[in-house]
Amino acid sequence: MRRVPLIRMGVAFGVAVLFAMPIVWMVSTSVTPPGDYVGRTLVLWPEHLTFDHYRALWEKSVWRNGLNSAIVAAGTTLVALALGLPAAYALTRLRMPARLDIGFLIFVLLVKLAPPIVLAIPLYHVLRAFGLLDTLAGLVLVYQVYALPFAIWMLLGFVRDVPYSIEEAAMIDGARLLKRLRTIVLPLMVPGLVSTAVFVAIMSWNEFLYALLFVQSPALFTLPPYVATLITEDETLWGQLAAIGFLASLPVLIVLGVVQRGLTRGFASGTH
């Protein structure tokens, strides 16, 4: 009975090749000398490898943009979890007056749906009021527009998964709410927190619009707006573009490889 479904396998691998092709192209172009990729002939892999594009990027101190991206991603994730977990807990476990919980959930949903560009103009005003214009901390703050609703929504499911009976047992022992949160809920939620963190971090690592609008100093650029300055360039610096694209993608691809099995669950719970 158990025969290998050859046709299904063949189609699946074919689809995978199609989906992987642009990424393979990016990797190969990043090591192709400029003269080769502007030719009219189809070249899949360069005859002569070159690391000039990476060297050029290094000379432009692109590592700094990477560091900015990392700081913003880490900060955004930390803030989103620190604010999102208590909120998710309260919404799941604590009774609120006047169905406030439902109201808040609908509000969170609305935030999730609001187009970011719509908030951009007044957010300048907000950032200026806090003195956070043109700072990485400012980006961490405005990224909560994306990150916080997502974190709350995703953590709701994970809080529900913590068996309430354990908490009840602790309550009988007289443990107060904060202690219960710390000693029981938090440890049990580590997997949930990790997968939420992964998604939030990827989201802010990749964010473009607010990074474009709210940061003016070149020393504070994150990777996506930096990539954009290369894209709109009149000349075709594809080699450098591919190199920086690959470098910017490497962390998320590695994370994807590590967490691949948890992916399906993560997406499913993040969407309901």
Add this chain to the structure above:
Amino acid sequence: MKAFDRSLPAWLVLLSPAAIVLFILTVYPIARVLLLSVFQTDYGFADADFVGSENYTYLLSNSGFQRASWNTVVFTVMATASEVGLGLMLALLFNRRFPGRFVVIPIIVAPYVLATMVVTAIWRAWFHYDFGFLNKVLRAAHLPPVEWLFNPDIAMLSLVLVDIWQTAPFVFLILLAGLQSISPDVYEAARIDGAKPVNIFFRITIPLLMPYILIAALLRSIESFKIFDKVYALTGGGPGRATETLSMYVYRLGFKFFDIGLASAAAVVMIVIAAVLAAVYAIKLAGGRAE
């Protein structure tokens, strides 16, 4: 749960940090946008002239705004439909076990985790008329090259193509989760009753998967409605107005023209449309709970 009644302030303590941050980042800005939309101003309220509904009437009669709205609808429908279609096919393909399945799935999902700027960087190069990868393949196959980005009739399709590549994997993952949640017993029972595979698919798989399909379609339509980055970096809204979407339109009014009053009015229209989508979403969710 009633045990918590005595510690009533607890929910307030736990909820308010998130609530305050979201309030500052969304409620206040939206209120400000609403107010700005009835003024003519290039910045704040300092030199603003009250114009009432003038911004709205100007906007609704403006051919650029009409075109941007139409483009947004076209993009949303085309992208959502094709992504759900492709995602469904992929999910069905990967629903059965076969050797190497867990090697292939991350490869297909990879585009979804890439930054949109990286994605557009790749595809801009692929779409290049003279040196682009796609036209090189076409020429190698002795087919005529395609004007991917500068033909107004094709540019929108190119945009959709990039969106499919990047986000069909997302739909695929949701639908795969959906398919795997269907108990094998259901199929078993149907097979014992002698149902044909086609009937099993349309009578059992699709209906059971429908909640997932709807959720995926809603999420994708909401995201497509917001589309900005891809348009910005791939076509800039061009050629002409062929790919200008609402987000791009608001962006240009706000940050190129500094016509803040008009941009705010356009933003309000976007919020209203988003709220309608949200209502559909909420009704769907409520319906899901009632079941």
Add this chain to the structure above:
Amino acid sequence: MRRPFTALASALLAVAMAPAALQSAAADETLTIAGRDGGYATALNRMVALYKEKNPNVEIELLELPYGGLYEKATIGFREKAGAYDVVMLDDTWAVEFMSNGWLADLDQLGGGLDADFVAPARAVSRYPVGTGTHYAVPFVGNVELFAYRSDLLDKHGFDAPESWSEVVEIARTISENEEGVAGVVYRGKKANPIVTGFLPILWAHGARVIGEDGQGGLDTDAALAALETYLSLKPYAPKGVETYNSGEVRDALMQGTAAMSIELWPSWAPSLDDPEMSKVPGKIEIMAAPGQVEGPKPMLGAWLLAVPADAPNAERGRDFIDFVTAPENQKLLALEVGTPPTRASVYEDADVVAKYRWYPAQLDALNNANPRPRITQWSQVEQILGDYLQLALIGEMEAREALAEANQQVDRALSR
């Protein structure tokens, strides 16, 4: 469970502090410049390197941005008083907006005047009110819009250099029809600034103006319509995809020998027209002022200026850098090494420079007689609007008359704000 979080938080804090620490260790002072990309960036980078050699304690951040991106970053920074830049590079068309809004610092107060060696039209736009007012900027790139044609191809088909735009159309048609692989004409069709810049000399030659003498939009006129129809009649003889062409594509088409004429050529684009290593047609491209039509030729000024923002954190250093970049010896160095068109008359007359660029005397003449684009605060918006509608007409989505009428209506709205 608390410990990992505390550890994570402190690690984060450490990472967040790192760049600040790195920077302060490396340099005492930072100078941040917002400039253009492409060839302009090559020039600025050369100057940055040279300046750093002389001032090793200064760390320099150079932001390289495309045209629209630079305008956007600069204006947003100024409006929000972000204090992000010490030096900003600006197109002369932005000057009125930047200067009248008080976004730029008075350079006289920072020391040093405006040398009379800079060509007069570029000097004029560096002050506000134009020509006489406060000194806000220093001319950096002496661009003037010129017309380029392949003398060999025109000779072959029995044409002289075109004197009117009708002749340009005629030449473009003849060459397109008779020369395999050569487009009759090439230009920038990209939205916004590029397409407008290519169109303006044609508009002016037809006696039309974007802003009429009454200060209102002047596009809804018969003269403007005639100009647009001339412009559109060139399209069949332009390369495929010209709608997306920018300076890079135009330069490549000229130097690869695939275009016979370019309706606009900025000297900074093409320093290597005669370089056999870069150009397939060295010595065959002639450069002249754009043709006329009902009016005589009007070379268009396209100078790039350098200025110190009013909110610059390091204004003195910014002023010093500007003086350094625009000094005669460095203007000469940039002209010779990068091909940046100078703004100083003395450099145009320098023997080494003229020996390298045979067209420099003509260029200086054009520059001295150059007309600036309208001196209004709303020019950037007007240019965006006109650019949108020109492209709609170019890709055939709108009739010429309809496009001009709608553009004019929106220009009026922009002017009234």
